[in-house]
Amino acid sequence: MNIWGIDLGGTKIECVVLNDQNLGVIARQRLPTEADKGYDHILFQIKKLINRVADQLDESPDRIGFATPGVLEPATQTMKNCNTTCMNGRTMQKDLEALLKIPVRIANDANCFALAETRMGAGRKHQNAEVVFGIIMGTGVGGGLIVHQKIIKGHHGIGGEWGHNILDENGPQCYCGKRGCVETVISGPALEKAYENFTGTHLKLNEILQRHLERIDAHATTIIDHLLENYGKALSTLINVIDPDLIIIGGGVGNMDLLYTEGYERIKKYIFNNGILTTPICKPELGDSAGVFGAALLWE
Known part of the structure; x- marks a missing residue:
């Protein structure tokens, strides 16, 4: 049976169907999330998208995986930490199973990114990597830990x-209630805000980087140095605790x-480690496909 996955983003919902033998893409469609219309409407859009793909293939899923913002709280089975805030506190897995009449698995989108890149993307070049950490550095900062090709949810x-x-x-x-989280220091918006605080001018991060590389803006150089130094601190802590065999970094930053x-x-x-570092750190290979592929792989 083919495997189905849904990537539930803030602006779009994407569905993919993969061949369970070679993980080739059989079908792929998207719909707008329209999250401003509320939780029940998101569920309606999910059902609508699955029906469209089912009609295309003349096949319905017998199980499905979801990549979601936030996570499912193990104790209460409700969603938490979702930037699509109408999902927080909702029994999403239970609600989806009732709506779709099939078993559902849910994982955080960063976990799905890490799983997909490990199995289908950059990780294929490092097949001896038993422990992989996937990082997303973009609008936000997140990560996923993969051990023996399985997500460690914790x-x-x-x-x-x-x-x-x-x-x-x-x-x-930080929106989480603390100050100075990694996300508030080295995410794209955080770096752009820091530059604006220095100069009174808002620039996109790629513009700040270019001004640094051209050596025409001392403030831009300060921001990029700030990024690199705090990136070094944040990654060293991760390596000190987990010491993964491979790190894959996605996201715009x-x-x-x-x-x-x-x-x-x-x-x-x-x-x-006395300043010695040999951990491979690489870019991803799946682009924005990683989340939806990882969702499908939740049943593999």
Whole structure:
């Protein structure tokens, strides 16, 4: 039987059907999430999308996986930490199973990214990697831990959430209630805001980077140095605790080549290994497909 996955994003819902033998794509469609219309409407859009794909293939799923913002709280089986806030506190897995009449598995979208990249993307070049950490550095900062090609969700369902460790206790306020989380320091919006605070001018991160590379803006250079130094600290803590065999970095900030050169050197300053670092750190290969592929793989 083919395997089905849904990536439930803030602006779009994507469905993919993969061949269960070679993981080739059989079908793929998207619909707008329209989250502003509320939780029940999101469920309606999911059902609508699945029906469209089922009609295309003349086949319905017998089980399905979902990549979601936030996570399912193990103790209460309700959603938490979702930036699509109408999902928080809802029994989403139970509601989806009642709506779709099939078994459902749910995992955080960063976990699904990490799983897909491990099995179908960058991880294929590192097949001896038993422990893989997948990072998303973009609008937010998150991560997923994969051990022996399985997601480690953790006791509270928050395994891999390195984006909410504190980097600067006097740093910006985070929506989670703490100050100076990794996400508030090295996410794309955080870096753009820091530049704006220096200069009074708002620039996109790629513009700040270009001004740094051209050596025409001292403030831009300060921001990029701030990124690299805190990236080094944040990654060293991750490596000190988990010591993964491979790290894969996705998201818009993760496209920055400096992370893999100067940023790699900054990690060596803080790692608990006499400055020696041999961990492969690479870019992803699946683009924005990783989340939906990882959702399908939840049943593999």
